[in-house]
Amino acid sequence: MSPLVSTLHLYDIANVRGVAEDLSHCNTPSQVLGFHGSEELANSLKGADVVVIPAGIPRKPGMTRDDLFSTNANIVKSLVEAVADNARDAFIHIISNPLNSTVPIAAEVLKQKGVYDPKKLFGITTLDVVRANTFVALKKNLRLIDVDVPVVGGHDGITILPLLSKTRPSVSFTDEEVEELTARIQNAGTMVVEAKAGAGSATLSMAYAGARFVESSLRALDGDGDVYECAYIQSELTELPFFASRVKLGRKGVEAVISADLQGVTEYEVKALEALKPELKASIDKGVVSPQNGG
Ligand code: LMR
Numbered sequence: 001m002s003p004l005v006s007t008l009h010l011y012d013i014a015n016v017r018g019v020a021e022d023l024s025h026c027n028t029p030s031q032v033l034g035f036h037g038s039e040e041l042a043n044s045l046k047g048a049d050v051v052v053i054p055a056g057i058p059r060k061p062g063m064t065r066d067d068l069f070s071t072n073a074n075i076v077k078s079l080v081e082a083v084a085d086n087a088r089d090a091f092i093h094i095i096s097n098p099l100n101s102t103v104p105i106a107a108e109v110l111k112q113k114g115v116y117d118p119k120k121l122f123g124i125t126t127l128d129v130v131r132a133n134t135f136v137a138l139k140k141n142l143r144l145i146d147v148d149v150p151v152v153g154g155h156d157g158i159t160i161l162p163l164l165s166k167t168r169p170s171v172s173f174t175d176e177e178v179e180e181l182t183a184r185i186q187n188a189g190t191m192v193v194e195a196k197a198g199a200g201s202a203t204l205s206m207a208y209a210g211a212r213f214v215e216s217s218l219r220a221l222d223g224d225g226d227v228y229e230c231a232y233i234q235s236e237l238t239e240l241p242f243f244a245s246r247v248k249l250g251r252k253g254v255e256a257v258i259s260a261d262l263q264g265v266t267e268y269e270v271k272a273l274e275a276l277k278p279e280l281k282a283s284i285d286k287g288v289v290s291p292q293n294g295g
Helices: 014-022 038-045 065-086 101-114 126-140 175-196 206-223 268-287
Strands: 007-012 033-037 048-053 091-094 121-123 151-153 160-163 227-234 243-251 253-257
Touching: 014 033, 033 038, 033 101, 038 065, 038 175, 048 175, 048 243, 065 101, 065 227, 065 268, 091 101, 091 160, 091 206, 101 121, 101 227, 101 268, 121 206, 126 151, 126 160, 126 175, 151 268, 160 175, 160 268, 175 243, 175 268, 206 227, 206 243, 227 253, 243 268
Parallel strands: 007 033, 048 091, 091 121
Antiparallel strands: 121 227, 151 160, 151 243, 227 243, 243 253
């Protein structure tokens, strides 16, 4: 649908030709091509400006995102190796869970290949922002289009930290509202997994959120100087090597990290930030030293 997409390459190990044929009938300006099986992976990536990786298996009820590690870590590793070999300058959007670990895995792979540019590697946390905006607008009876809640940290459980005190437009919450909204945003993915009862996790809201981040990336690549999104990136904002925060996007990827969001936060948010750090650090370490990365 985006006029900024000139060519859309779809890669999968199954069923991709039908999806590509289907999508290619839309009378939009983009050319859609399908690539099937590992022997077509390299060609699917050549010339790409943005590569989106949502591959891997989803959760079933009762599973944590980390339970996906053993399967999805290998899938992300081999896809990122192919990106390093065939689209070294592309923005890489990682969606595959457990995101807190798969982004560090991707960074290690890119380092080993000698092509790591931390400004171009993004863990997509846009769905947390989308959910926070929706739930806050509903709770406070605000116009959805006006609401923007920065969400920092990571993408799992308590590592998802919505900074409700930084909601725009400025709005006040009772302590009970903060606790309820924070828990709802942190558990939203699990709610979908449970409601789908074994048929997977969020796909439609994730596609919506993923499309928003791709559109923002394409606008930035196109020279728009006013593009801001939250993303999980290599970061110096805290002592953790990877951390999600609001960033300014430019032609070369992350142009600036918006540190102001972490200043002047509430006592509740300060405590929640400290509480998430050991958990996020453990997930990052797991990605960095995973057997897939030779650790
Ligand atoms: C989500 O937040 O919906 C995704 O991370 C998928 C999941 O397993 O919850």
